[in-house]
Amino acid sequence: MNKAIIIAKKEFRDNLRNRWIMAASIVFAIFALTISYFGFSPGGTVGFSEIEATIASLTTLAIYLIPLVALLLGHASFAGEEERGSLHILLSLPISRLEIVLGKFFGLSMVLAVSTAGGFGIVGIIITYIRGISGFSAFFSFIFTSILLGMAFLGMALLLSASTSDKSKVIAGCIVLWFIFVMVYDLALLGVLIATGGGIPTSIFNALLFLNPTDVYRLINLLGMEAGREFLGLTGIPVTISRATAALALIAWVAVPVSLAYAVFKRRDY
Amino acid sequence: MVAIQAKGLCKRYGNIVAVDNVDLEVKEGEIFAIVGPNGAGKTTLIKMILGITKPDSGFVELPDPARTGYLPENPLFYDNLTGLETLQFYASIRGIPKERCYEVLSIVGLEGVADRKVGSYSKGMVQRLALAQALLPKPLILVLDEPTSGLDPIAAKEFRSLIKEMREQGSAIIMSSHVLSEVEQLADRVGVLYRGRMVAVGDVPTLVEKRGLSAQLYVRIKNPSPKAVDTAIEYGGISAEIKGDLVSVACPIKRRFEVLRALDDEYGVVDFRVEEPGLEEVFVAYAGGKR
Numbered sequence: 001m002n003k004a005i006i007i008a009k010k011e012f013r014d015n016l017r018n019r020w021i022m023a024a025s026i027v028f029a030i031f032a033l034t035i036s037y038f039g040f041s042p043g044g045t046v047g048f049s050e051i052e053a054t055i056a057s058l059t060t061l062a063i064y065l066i067p068l069v070a071l072l073l074g075h076a077s078f079a080g081e082e083e084r085g086s087l088h089i090l091l092s093l094p095i096s097r098l099e100i101v102l103g104k105f106f107g108l109s110m111v112l113a114v115s116t117a118g119g120f121g122i123v124g125i126i127i128t129y130i131r132g133i134s135g136f137s138a139f140f141s142f143i144f145t146s147i148l149l150g151m152a153f154l155g156m157a158l159l160l161s162a163s164t165s166d167k168s169k170v171i172a173g174c175i176v177l178w179f180i181f182v183m184v185y186d187l188a189l190l191g192v193l194i195a196t197g198g199g200i201p202t203s204i205f206n207a208l209l210f211l212n213p214t215d216v217y218r219l220i221n222l223l224g225m226e227a228g229r230e231f232l233g234l235t236g237i238p239v240t241i242s243r244a245t246a247a248l249a250l251i252a253w254v255a256v257p258v259s260l261a262y263a264v265f266k267r268r269d270y
Numbered sequence: 271m272v273a274i275q276a277k278g279l280c281k282r283y284g285n286i287v288a289v290d291n292v293d294l295e296v297k298e299g300e301i302f303a304i305v306g307p308n309g310a311g312k313t314t315l316i317k318m319i320l321g322i323t324k325p326d327s328g329f330v331e332l333p334d335p336a337r338t339g340y341l342p343e344n345p346l347f348y349d350n351l352t353g354l355e356t357l358q359f360y361a362s363i364r365g366i367p368k369e370r371c372y373e374v375l376s377i378v379g380l381e382g383v384a385d386r387k388v389g390s391y392s393k394g395m396v397q398r399l400a401l402a403q404a405l406l407p408k409p410l411i412l413v414l415d416e417p418t419s420g421l422d423p424i425a426a427k428e429f430r431s432l433i434k435e436m437r438e439q440g441s442a443i444i445m446s447s448h449v450l451s452e453v454e455q456l457a458d459r460v461g462v463l464y465r466g467r468m469v470a471v472g473d474v475p476t477l478v479e480k481r482g483l484s485a486q487l488y489v490r491i492k493n494p495s496p497k498a499v500d501t502a503i504e505y506g507g508i509s510a511e512i513k514g515d516l517v518s519v520a521c522p523i524k525r526r527f528e529v530l531r532a533l534d535d536e537y538g539v540v541d542f543r544v545e546e547p548g549l550e551e552v553f554v555a556y557a558g559g560k561r
Contacts, residue, residue, distance in 0.1 A: 006363055017350035017387075084345070091321075094335060094336045270323065
């Protein structure tokens, strides 16, 4: 596994140098600060609110932003390197394909983690400074699950990137994935609920929520939070999923795509 | 001693046969060149030798895969890493001490730009960096795909000297190239790959002889006569013609001296020039015009 670490370090350094981390951190920070400060202005108040309310607002933001950043970060991992010819050199070296996949995945995950923690962390520090330490663990949990959400989409990007040599197809696939999971899925789910007059059994409804990592992420961060329920987007629907179950589901969303990426990468001829 | 042995290598992509039952042997201290038209299967064969592509059938035996160096065609590296960092990355994966990176940078003449980002390198510098990474493991086997692509003539010449040096040190070298003059200069043996099949293997003179390729003689004679054409044919010429005092004769390589002597005896040779068939003619004979 030492070789996976070598790959991971290279990925991290490469992205640190091309200012990816800085750019993503700045984007996260700007959006997070704006939303945290102005998020409750429609109610007539501006300023940093309670951490619970801030997390609820940031969760909605993160659902749009983090998958996009993760897909952008991971899309060229294999197809891009294949196009450049550097993948062929890598494959000719005494390193297993598992080590390559793990190295890339964890190296890019580190990039995501640093960007996310850096960008959202600023907000956490400011709120902790203004409002006190209470709720810090919830904010920490928010950052941690945001990183997991990013890793889930990173795994999907790796899976797409390992599936074809054509980088433009990978980009197209990433856009479709983002569109489905972030934009379409919940709308379709609501559509089904309306069409059936809310007649979907709870177990099926819960299962359907598990099929979208952004829903799982939303559940973890907003369940059990009074301020959060109205941000669930599914207010009034009896969600009976525990946070622990949702957390396990998010971990599965991290593990499954990257495992599939490895399975595809292992089988492919380059 | 045989360094690389491949037997019965086959690779299909759908209905397309990329490599069809190819056997290959390369000895230590030998340069073996694979030539063939575009799409003949050269790169697929090279990737199978390296283990990058899995053969449908057949096998490859290498003495020590960890000591195999590979230079792909038109490689690109990571723009944000320096030349030295790039080599250190590959050296770490191979478990090679960092000092070796300085050695290979010096061998390829990049020590002065080792701390510059690869993104600022010229194409030739990138090619030299690619060669440097291939030399990192002190390779027993060196696999080169279009190795001088992107190099200027001086760098290409230096590169050829380096390859010859590697051969002297006992490395087995497989290369593919479209630059037939370069292959002719470097290769001890050549394999012609056509539609996935190795249709000819041997040194260039042997292949010329096997294929019965003819030499072209241009002989300027003292006493021109139309009968000189008959004389040339009589002594082994395949075809001949005369224009003024210049007799042009196509003849098998082995008969060229007899033809020349006969023309000298009967008409007196003032000057002559011989064009011997080379790799280009071999290539055309085996694979030309039928891609």
